[in-house]
Each structure stands twice: as structure tokens, then as C-alpha cells.
Amino acid sequence: MFNSNEHALWLNAEGLESAARERLSELGLRSEVIAESGDSVRGDAVLRLVTGAGAARTYAVEVKSRLTPELATSISLSAQLPALLVTPYVSEPVAERLRARGIDYVDTAGNAHLAWDDVLVDVRGRRNPAVPRSRTSPNGAGAFGRAGLRVVFILLCRPEMAAQPYRVLAGASGVSLGTVKTVVDELAGAGYLYEGAGDRRLARGGELLDRWAEAYSITLNATLSLGEFSVDDLSWWPDSEAEMRAQGIQMGGEAAASLIDSHLRPASLTLYVEQLPARLIGRHRMARAEGRGNVHIRKRFWHVPGTESWLVPSPLIYADLLASGDPRQREHGDRIRTIDDRLVRLGGS
Template sequence: MAVERLGELGLRGEVLAVEHAESAERHRADAVLRLTAGSGATRTYGVEIKPRLTPELATSLNLSTRFPALLVTTYISEPVAERLRALGIDYVDTAGNAHLAWDDVLVDVRGRRNPAVPRSRTSPSGAGAFGRAGLRVVFVLLSWPDMAAQPYRVLAGASGASLGTVKAVIDELTGAGYLYTGAEGRRLARGGELLDHWSEAYSINLHAALALGEFSVDDLSWWPDSESEMRSLGIQVGGEAGAGLIDPHLRPASLTLYAEQLPARFIGRHRLVRAEDRGNVHIRERFWHRPEPDAWTVPSPLIYADLLASGDPRQREHGDRIRTSDDRLIRLGRS
């Protein structure tokens, strides 16, 4: 079906002959496809077939083929498509959405709907729980499940969201079966599944918006000895450095810090230099307002989500490890 869609876009596809099968297997492609444009320009792709693609999976794709990769799947939403374009990965889905670029060829088709989901069933209410403001509320529920029983005003204060957003999130999660009302009030259910959903949406809708600054430093060996200083400045550790504090076997190559604003004195003391692109010290906004006086690290659901949002397969492996070693994440998985 996807190859037929390419034909509709003016590209002629040819699955290469049997002698290329061994090459495809060796280079982890599902098939080898040669595309020819009307101008005569050709490109040979290693085809990677994914039955379903979420923003989380798009963030962590590791397509290692001999040929340029062409991702083929049933449907690619615009948030996923945006992530794939940023990563330079060409794609096509069975709805006809596609992005392919080489030489003088550019195919860019967006906005075609998933044929498996009728228009009437697409609900805008998802933005209530997993839009930028709603994600803050869900984070509070994942990090402190006992907060589910609290009044809306308490949840609003802890998350920094409005009362209207809190109500929309509670209604959405209740309707989806992630919250239920028992003898003791509202309770969180299927916490592990909710964490998966939240982490996907976080990587697309909130992660980038929290950046306060990117910095570089040659030597990161000092940070584990800076606990007292960070506590005094209201700085908490997240990302793979936070994962390293959960699991000492992990060796972090970057430092993610959360603070209410850029800590100028801390930056100067440790000679952090502004990075033009992405450095190895990421300073991000501390977006929640529930105090945890004894916590040096951010809550582990955020550490987990940061690892997935990094797009680094090594950090994703760290995420899998702390899901089985961190008490908070284990309890969520059992709820």
C-alpha cells in the first residue's frame, strides 16, 4: 500500500532482486527499494517497516542500514512527522503522508487523516490531559499518586495549572480509566501505562519548552560533590545524571539540572560556557510547585521521560533499567 502511495506521488518503486536479500538482512533493513523520480533521479533505500509509531518511538529510533532509511508505517501523525523530519528520516504512510528528499527531489505531503479513525472519533479533548498545561497536572499525579484525592485547588497549586485545566485533566483521566473514585476518594490506576502515555506527550509538547540554557564544560567530575551547593540554590538533578543516582552502574555523560531560573552564580563558579547547539549541561525550568525538601533529584517519572526524550538509544536503555530499580516507578507499574 505504501509503495502504491509513492506511485501516486510520481515515484516509481522497484524492490530489488533476490540477490540483495542477504544485503538487506545484514544491514537490518526489511527490504531494499529503489525509487526513481520523473527527472530520472534515483535513490536506493533500506526500508524499515513499523506497524505503529508514537512520538516516543520516533524520538528513540535507531535506523542503522547500509542505505538511507525509508520508514514505512500505517499512519504518521504530524507530531511524529515533525520529529522524523528533524532527524532527517524519510517516511511514507498508507494514508499518503510522505517526506522524501534527495538531489532535486522533494516530496512533502502532510495532513492526510488516518483512514482507520473516522473524523467523528478524533477528540480534541486529549489536549486537556496531554497538552502543555495538562502535562504538568499529570506529572504531579504520577510523582505523588496520593495527590489524586486532593481538591482541584491543591492540584492547581502543585502543578501551576489553572483550575479549569485541572478539572479537564481529571475528567479526561477518569474517562480513560486512569483515575477512579473509591472509599478514600480519587485513586490512580494503571500508572505504568499512564507514565508511558505521559512520557510520549512530554517529549513532543513540553520538553523543549522547559529549556533555560545549554552549556558545555570539559570536565563533569565535580557535580556529584556539589549536592549541598545545589540544594542551597534550589537546583535538582534530572536526566541521565539523575538516573545515575538511582542506579550507580550508569555512567552519565551529561548533566540535566532543574531550577526556577538560570543560576548565574552556579554557572560562573563551575565555568559553564554557553553552547551554540547542544551542550553537555542542560538547565531546565522547574515547572512544578510541590516542595520536596529532602530531594536532590527530580521525581523519577521526569528522569525517565527525560531519558526517552533525549533521542539517545543509550539513555533509553537507562530508562528501561530504572523502570525496574526505582521504587516510585515500580509502584506506578503495579498500580
């Protein structure tokens, strides 16, 4: 059975997959690796599961180091094969959302849900073993730590900046030169940056956007809040471009997405600012919300010339939609990836 030494596997995708296969074996399922990470099928591996009676199913394995209920609602999986989600631990709120979406899963504690044809494996209630603290803190400088995410965001917004000196990337993202070097090295090692002949350029931009948006939801998003407000009438915002520009305000979230995808009818505003916009708050009679309001004011975390539109760059609009945990917004996130020029270019890189 699972023991504490196996928690070292929590730190990497290969180890997680191996631990999950052991749990599947304990449940009487034989697993065969059909393809490894990096093959043409999207996912971390392709795995064939076979029951003792010979029933079989082939999955695209998706390894996630952490899952929240919001991510379980919004997570994007392969459309080529049924998805098998592998993660250290699936809490019951997360499990409920995965089952509702028809996503099969297994965790390293032994919780699992697999359903196809006449096969049903449903194991619930196994407790999360004590997981030692990872050597990489969310505050760390890795590409998907809190500081590293700022650097990756710059590259997603302006891929040509991959060729810039470290000091330029540091200035645009507001992080140290050491953090930039760590992030560039990590991205190059993972195949997201091509380095050669004195040049660097972004590669696999669509996949990098997926990873960045997921990590943003977990690590960076919650740290940016300057306040939650409620307002009875949101009808004023489409005519407020001049007002927002004058106050240095940029709009993200579903309101910004609605200007890209006209099918979306936004019910909230997400504003990125250097400091709370007192004039805007007063003029539109915004009241502090005890819980989550319909106006979310967040700290701007980038300084990139050429991104001064009253809308934030589209990679952040997309990430805001995913971080909302709202399936409706997730659907529109998928739509804007097919119609926004910057996101389409990233997907083709």
C-alpha cells in the same frame, strides 16, 4: 486514494488505524483485527496482515499521533508481538530510524515498511498531505497538552494526590482550576483515574507514564530551557549535593539516573531551577553553548511538597532519558523502571 476529508481521522487512534488499514489494502494486504484496544496484549490493537500469496504476520498495533526522529529512536514497543507503528506521516529521517530498529510502519499518506520471512513492502517518498490544525492545541488544557502534562506529572510523582481537591492539584502544578478539572475528567474517561464513593485514585500508572513521557518529549520539554552551557570538566557534580540544595537546584537526566543505575556513566548534566544559578555557573566556569552543550538548565515546573531532594522525581528522570533521543540513555531508562521504587509501583498500579 487518500483525500482531505480523511484528515479528520488524524484526531483519534481509531481513525488513524482505520486509515492505515485502507493504505495497507491499497498495497495488497488484507488486515484482520484480532483484538481491540483494552485487551490484555499491550498496544492499541492486534492486527493480522495477510498477503495475496497467503503469507501472514500478527502485529501489536501502536498508534502515535506524531513521530520525531528522537522518538523513533527511543520509543518503547510491545515485547509480546512484532510492532506495527501507525501514524499520520513518517518522514524519511524517522523512517530511517524505524527501519534501523526493525520496526514496521505504515502512515496515512501510504508510506510503509513491512518485512518478515520472504515478504518485503517498502514504500517511500509519499508526501505529507496538508493536515488541518487540530482543535486541541499543544498549549491546551487536555491531559497531554502543555498545561495538562504538569497535572499528570504531579499524579505520577505522588499518586495519593489524585484524591486531593482540585485547588491542591492546581497549586502543585501551577495551572488553573479549570485545567485540573479538564485533566481529571479526561484521565477518568480514559481509565487512568478511578472515581467512586467520593474518592479518586490512579490506575494503569505504568501505561500513563508511557504516554506522559512521550508527550513530554514532544510538547513540554523544549519549552523549559533556560540555557545550554558547556564545561570541560564534569567530575565535580557527584560531590555537589550541598551546593545544589543551597541554591535550590535539582538534577535530572542521565546524571540523576546514574545515581539509580550505577551502570550509567553520564556525559551531561540536566539541572532544574527557578532561575539561572549564577553562582554555580561562575564557580564551574560554564560557557554558553551555541548549540547543545553538556549542561542543560531548565525551568522547574512543579511545586510538590515531598519532592525537595536534589534529584528531580524519577518519572522526570525517565522522561529526560527518553527525550534525549540517545539509544544508550533509552536503555538506561528501561533499567531504572525496573529498579526505582516509585517507577516500579507505577508499573504495578
